[in-house]
Amino acid sequence: MREPDEGVEEEGTPDRLYAVTGGRTQASRDAGLDLVSLIVSRQEPRPGMPPEHADILRLCGNPTSIAEISSYLALPFSAVTVLLADLVERDQVEVRAPLPAAHRRNTTLIKEVMDGLGKL
Secondary structure, three states, rough: OOOOOOOOOOOOOOHHHHHHHHOOOOOOOOOOOOOOOOOOOEOOOOOOOOHHHHHHHHHOOOOHHHHHHHHHHOOHHHHHHHHHHHHHOOEEEEEOOOOHHHHHOOHHHHHHHHHHHHHO
């Protein structure tokens, strides 16, 4: 069995999570975040910004759920909410509620219309 390289923090390890969140386990304020909240960048990443913050800003050019952000960054939801609360506080991202079911596209209806048009 190979020993992990010294000084290298692996994804999801307590050391990495501590470094990413600055030792915080909860957001400094309640930003109303949940797994399906949509995040949209309000600016481009800046030089000197923490890499995880920059990654979030790049990912969220289009509305992206927190669950997706967590997956892409390989970080737990709790760590992502700490990072997002920082970005919300600095007005670097916008939090949007997910679309209600009434406003979502009915893909079944769209497929039926396309099939019908295809038969013409």
